Amino acid sequence: MNLTLKIWRQPDAASAGAMHTYQLADVSEDMSFLEMLDVLNEQLNAEGEDPIAFDSDCREGICGMCGLMINGEAHGPEVTTTCQLHMRSFSDGETITIEPWRSDAFPVLKDLVVDRSAFDRIIQQGGFISVNTGSAPEAHSVPVPKDDADRAFNVATCIGCGACVAACPNGSASLFMGAKITHLGLLPQGQPERDERVVNMVAQHDHEGFGGCTNIGECTAACPKEIPLDVISQLNKDLRTAIRHGH
Amino acid sequence: MPDTVTATEASPTGTLDGDYDDAAGYYTPGTPLIDTKAPDGPIADRWQNRKFEARLVNPANRRKLSIIIVGTGLAGASAAATLGEAGYNVKTFCYQDSPRRAHSIAAQGGINAAKNYKEDGDSVHRLFYDTVKGGDYRSREDNVYRLAEVSTNIIDQCVAQGVPFAREYGGLLDNRSFGGVQVSRTFYARGQTGQQLLIGAYQALERQISAGTVSMHSRHEMLELVVADGKARGIIARDMITGEIQTHLADVVVLASGGYGNVFYLSTNAMGSNVTAAWRAHRKGAYMANPCYTQIHPTCIPVTGTHQSKLTLMSESLRNDGRIWVPKDQADCDKDPRDIPEEARDYYLERIYPAFGNLVPRDIASRAAKYQCDDGRGVGPEVDGVRRGVYLDFADAIERLGRDAVENKYGNLFDMYARITGEDPYTVPMRIYPAVHYVMGGLWVDYDLQSTIPGLFVTGEANFSDHGANRLGASALMQGLADGYFVLPHTIRDYLADGPFEPIAEDHPAVVEARESVQGRIEHFLTVNGERSVDSYHRELGNIMWEYCGMERTEDGLKKAIDLIRTLKDDFYRNVKVLGTAESLNQSLEKAGRVADFFELGELMCIDALNRRESCGGHFRGESQTEDGEALRHDDEFAYVSAWEWAGDDESNQMRAPVLHKEDLVYTAIEMKQRSYK
Numbered sequence: 050m051n052l053t054l055k056i057w058r059q060p061d062a063a064s065a066g067a068m069h070t071y072q073l074a075d076v077s078e079d080m081s082f083l084e085m086l087d088v089l090n091e092q093l094n095a096e097g098e099d100p101i102a103f104d105s106d107c108r109e110g111i112c113g114m115c116g117l118m119i120n121g122e123a124h125g126p127e128v129t130t131t132c133q134l135h136m137r138s139f140s141d142g143e144t145i146t147i148e149p150w151r152s153d154a155f156p157v158l159k160d161l162v163v164d165r166s167a168f169d170r171i172i173q174q175g176g177f178i179s180v181n182t183g184s185a186p187e188a189h190s191v192p193v194p195k196d197d198a199d200r201a202f203n204v205a206t207c208i209g210c211g212a213c214v215a216a217c218p219n220g221s222a223s224l225f226m227g228a229k230i231t232h233l234g235l236l237p238q239g240q241p242e243r244d245e246r247v248v249n250m251v252a253q254h255d256h257e258g259f260g261g262c263t264n265i266g267e268c269t270a271a272c273p274k275e276i277p278l279d280v281i282s283q284l285n286k287d288l289r290t291a292i293r294h295g296h
Numbered sequence: 297m298p299d300t301v302t303a304t305e306a307s308p309t310g311t312l313d314g315d316y317d318d319a320a321g322y323y324t325p326g327t328p329l330i331d332t333k334a335p336d337g338p339i340a341d342r343w344q345n346r347k348f349e350a351r352l353v354n355p356a357n358r359r360k361l362s363i364i365i366v367g368t369g370l371a372g373a374s375a376a377a378t379l380g381e382a383g384y385n386v387k388t389f390c391y392q393d394s395p396r397r398a399h400s401i402a403a404q405g406g407i408n409a410a411k412n413y414k415e416d417g418d419s420v421h422r423l424f425y426d427t428v429k430g431g432d433y434r435s436r437e438d439n440v441y442r443l444a445e446v447s448t449n450i451i452d453q454c455v456a457q458g459v460p461f462a463r464e465y466g467g468l469l470d471n472r473s474f475g476g477v478q479v480s481r482t483f484y485a486r487g488q489t490g491q492q493l494l495i496g497a498y499q500a501l502e503r504q505i506s507a508g509t510v511s512m513h514s515r516h517e518m519l520e521l522v523v524a525d526g527k528a529r530g531i532i533a534r535d536m537i538t539g540e541i542q543t544h545l546a547d548v549v550v551l552a553s554g555g556y557g558n559v560f561y562l563s564t565n566a567m568g569s570n571v572t573a574a575w576r577a578h579r580k581g582a583y584m585a586n587p588c589y590t591q592i593h594p595t596c597i598p599v600t601g602t603h604q605s606k607l608t609l610m611s612e613s614l615r616n617d618g619r620i621w622v623p624k625d626q627a628d629c630d631k632d633p634r635d636i637p638e639e640a641r642d643y644y645l646e647r648i649y650p651a652f653g654n655l656v657p658r659d660i661a662s663r664a665a666k667y668q669c670d671d672g673r674g675v676g677p678e679v680d681g682v683r684r685g686v687y688l689d690f691a692d693a694i695e696r697l698g699r700d701a702v703e704n705k706y707g708n709l710f711d712m713y714a715r716i717t718g719e720d721p722y723t724v725p726m727r728i729y730p731a732v733h734y735v736m737g738g739l740w741v742d743y744d745l746q747s748t749i750p751g752l753f754v755t756g757e758a759n760f761s762d763h764g765a766n767r768l769g770a771s772a773l774m775q776g777l778a779d780g781y782f783v784l785p786h787t788i789r790d791y792l793a794d795g796p797f798e799p800i801a802e803d804h805p806a807v808v809e810a811r812e813s814v815q816g817r818i819e820h821f822l823t824v825n826g827e828r829s830v831d832s833y834h835r836e837l838g839n840i841m842w843e844y845c846g847m848e849r850t851e852d853g854l855k856k857a858i859d860l861i862r863t864l865k866d867d868f869y870r871n872v873k874v875l876g877t878a879e880s881l882n883q884s885l886e887k888a889g890r891v892a893d894f895f896e897l898g899e900l901m902c903i904d905a906l907n908r909r910e911s912c913g914g915h916f917r918g919e920s921q922t923e924d925g926e927a928l929r930h931d932d933e934f935a936y937v938s939a940w941e942w943a944g945d946d947e948s949n950q951m952r953a954p955v956l957h958k959e960d961l962v963y964t965a966i967e968m969k970q971r972s973y974k
């Protein structure tokens with residue numbers, strides 16, 4: 050198929066960006082969206098134009114490195130990661146608009162590449178269980194009910210891609226944060242630090258410039274791992290409890 | 297998959313006649329490697345003894361000691377977290393935007409541990425035995441024993457961190473049998489074990505970053521090792537956003553930079569996986585061991601066209617219920633498989649290996665698929681004139697078990713397949729083909745995980761020691777975490793007990809040399825301004841490697857490959873086209889450096905494969921097979937690790953004949969046996 054691609058180009062964080070238009074012919078529907086961009090980059094390179102920078106690594110939908118706004122939707126029209134989106138989801142002659150994640154907390158570094166290190170800094174504020182290596186008790190000494198373990202797994206599948214933030218009109222990272230709070234909060238190991246964890250993570254979230262959650266639900270609709278909206282209720286509940294406990 | 301299971305066990309067979317040094321002229325013989333520094337005594341006591349003998353570092357002195365760790369996968373993140381907790385001053389690096397994205401995240405199946413929770417006869421000794429045997433007796437006994445020994449602590453550690461492993465209704469951990477092993481010793485978190493383990497290690501790492509013991513440098517690529525006065529003392533890294541070339545110095549350097557399967561261009565590895573960190577260390581004196589050992593996985597989604605950038609693995613569990621076949625007649629290959637009647641299908645694995653059928657080990661299944669396609673009976677789209685795919689058919693299973701049961705078991709894999717191929721595997725047979733998956737070779741390390749450069753330690757997939765010629769399922773994750781949480785922290789303290797070392801200045805000749813080498817290479821790539829893109833070279837190199845150093849290797853093929861690589865590399869240095877600048881995010885420039893190192897590694901892999909005129913594990917030499925086409929090992933001639941020393945390069949960028957040092961493999965706790973699956 051033949052496509053018209055409108056792509057955000059921005060040389061670096063400090064420069065202004067603009068949309069550029071490219072024509073690409075002979076796109077096969079078996080290509081992934083990123084392979085389509087690879088092909089465009091080969092074409093640009095041959096023409097002497099700087100290839101378009103975009104992030105990806107595993108290309109299997111698990112590392113969370115890729116992420117583009119495609120026709121205004123985070124990761125494009127399907128509920129999946131950008132690397133697992135294939136060109137058969139588009140049609141011949143289509144015009145596709147491609148932009149980076151847009152959020153104050155995710156500054157653009159170049160073209161389609163953004164800085165998501167704010168997510169790591171949120172985790173640094175308590176998104177862990179404090180256990181030093183070598184001091185762990187025998188694994189079977191703490192049983193975990195299967196339902197809790199399964200649910201903890203379901204929310205622990207968050208890949209930290211940032212689509213929830215990009216999709217949210219408020220630029221909130223509540224789904225991402227709620228997934229971690231819920232994961233650790235469901236396990237007996239996570240209880241001792243539970244109050245402190247939620248208070249500190251939320252404080253960091255606000256400090257990074259993410260917006261507040263007004264329960265619009267765009268986040269969960271865009272999430273490639275289908276993290277459910279109720280992790281945000283859990284987040285709010287944990288926060289209220291922590292405050293009640295005097296944190 | 298039954299990597300380890302033998303239907304019958306014969307004694308080692310085969311001797312070689314006369315002069316057979318195929319690699320003569322391609323390398324220089326060197327002195328043998330004798331001391332691996334493994335302690336003496338009964339194998340079960342060696343690690344305890346080593347830990348006791350390793351000198352201690354006073355807690356107050358630890359913060360004066362600095363450690364650089366390159367890589368934040370399971371091996372690097374676990375080491376960084378543990379060494380940070382111990383109070384050392386740790387600096388870590390990764391090329392992704394966050395340590396959580398390391399390639400370890402993609403591992404699906406699970407992680408082994410000798411917990412014997414099922415009381416089914418498992419033990420440390422049995423895990424050790426299975427692993428050595430699965431590696432076709434080409435791994436190092438002491439290291440593997442230790443791996444099995446600490447495996448149980450890994451599970452405790454991960455559970456305490458909150459890793460949501462699968463559990464039974466009673467709340468205890470569930471296990472499954474994996475890789476055809478007879479005992480259930482694999483711990484798993486659905487098909488995402490690697491992700492959950494890495495998130496655990498990542499969280500432990502982030503905790504230390506917040507505590508100030510570890511500083512994280514993401515989007516930084518190590519491009520050179522600094523070796524001063526005979527010791528590894530630092531790295532040269534490029535900030536991938538600003539292009540700044542930075543010098544980072546320390547008392548000791550750890551490489552946890554993963555495997556190099558991307559030398560084949562197409563593989564199941566992440567796009568950025570590379571050999572550069574290890575290769576730069578190799579060029580500075582670290583030996584590269586068994587580089588030709590490559591694990592090829594039989595159940596990947598086949599290539600569909602020349603645009604393809606990577607291959608996707610599908611869990612091997614599919615072979616439990618799927619039947620593998622190709623049309624008997626070439627003329628049927630482009631037909632709809634549903635229109636090909638039963639009698640026109642060749643269920644070749646069931647035909648050739650009636651005892652194991654579709655469950656033969658990875659290397660056998662992979663090779664058999666290649667033979668069918670080479671024979672012109674492959675299916676699926678033609679790429680470069682050949683169809684490279686075989687059917688994995690679930691029609692029988694669906695009829696026998698019902699669609700619901702199949703969906704329950706394999707639903708997520710079927711969905712993934714449908715998404716990538718656009719075909720419905722419930723109604724049309726899946727297509728699969730082998731792909732490069734993991735490398736068993738890597739930098740040579742002693743029992744302490746120290747390379748031949750003092751002060752340079754290597755962990756995880758980047759080292760060579762634990763997997764031999766063939767890796768068992770669920771063992772790489774175990775190795776990464778064993779190295780990082782439990783082994784390295786003890787062995788590195790013995791080295792650090794001599795520190796802090798004399799500080800070295802930024803104008804030390806070794807630092808200056810390393811920086812200049814990085815700058816020189818970057819400048820070169822940006823000024824060639826030739827005709828061809830980096831990717832086009834990488835793809836061509838990958839084709840050569842796959843064709844001649846892939847599933848089957850022969851003397852002629854390997855010699856041809858070496859010539860082709862040398863010519864292509866020469867062209868690369870004169871004709872590559874890298875646009876953009878050095879002072880900004882420049883992905884073509886990053887790739888150019890990696891591909892340059894892949895050229896040299898690729899040549900060494902071919903030389904190593906040429907030297908090893910035997911078939912073992914993932915290494916199949918056409919010249920060494922039994923009468924019925926099975927792999928034939930030669931323990932009398934090749935029970936050694938080949939450790940290659942860099943011999944420099946010449947004016948035209950071609951490498952000089954490397955030096956081969958052999959480490960004899962001695963088994964005291966285990967007897968070598970030949971495997972057979974017929």
Ligand SMILES: Cc1cc2nc3c(=O)[nH]c(=O)nc-3n(C[C@H](O)[C@H](O)[C@H](O)COP(=O)(O)OP(=O)(O)OC[C@H]3O[C@@H](n4cnc5c(N)ncnc54)[C@H](O)[C@@H]3O)c2cc1C
Pocket residue numbers: 366367368369370371372389390391392395398399400401402403404405406407489490516517518519552553554555564565566569570572573609733734755756757758769770771772773774776
């Ligand atoms: C699809 C797939 C499925 C698998 N399934 C299983 C399984 O079920 N069980 C199992 O045991 N194993 C499995 N494996 C193998 C296993 O995942 C890997 O061998 C293991 O995770 C490697 O871990 P590592 O820490 O050594 O390296 P990696 O996780 O690859 O980490 C490498 C790190 O080094 C960094 N790095 C590399 N080069 C540089 C540089 N030059 N500068 C700076 N940083 C650098 C990277 O950023 C990264 O942080 C699987 C592998 C694949 C591909």
Ligand code: SF4
Pocket residue numbers: 206207208209210211212213214224225228268271272273274275276
């Ligand atoms: S919650 Fe979903 S969308 Fe948000 S970072 Fe996690 S996986 Fe991505």
Ligand code: FES
Pocket residue numbers: 104105106107108109110111112113114115116130131132133
């Ligand atoms: S590249 Fe890893 S999730 Fe897309």
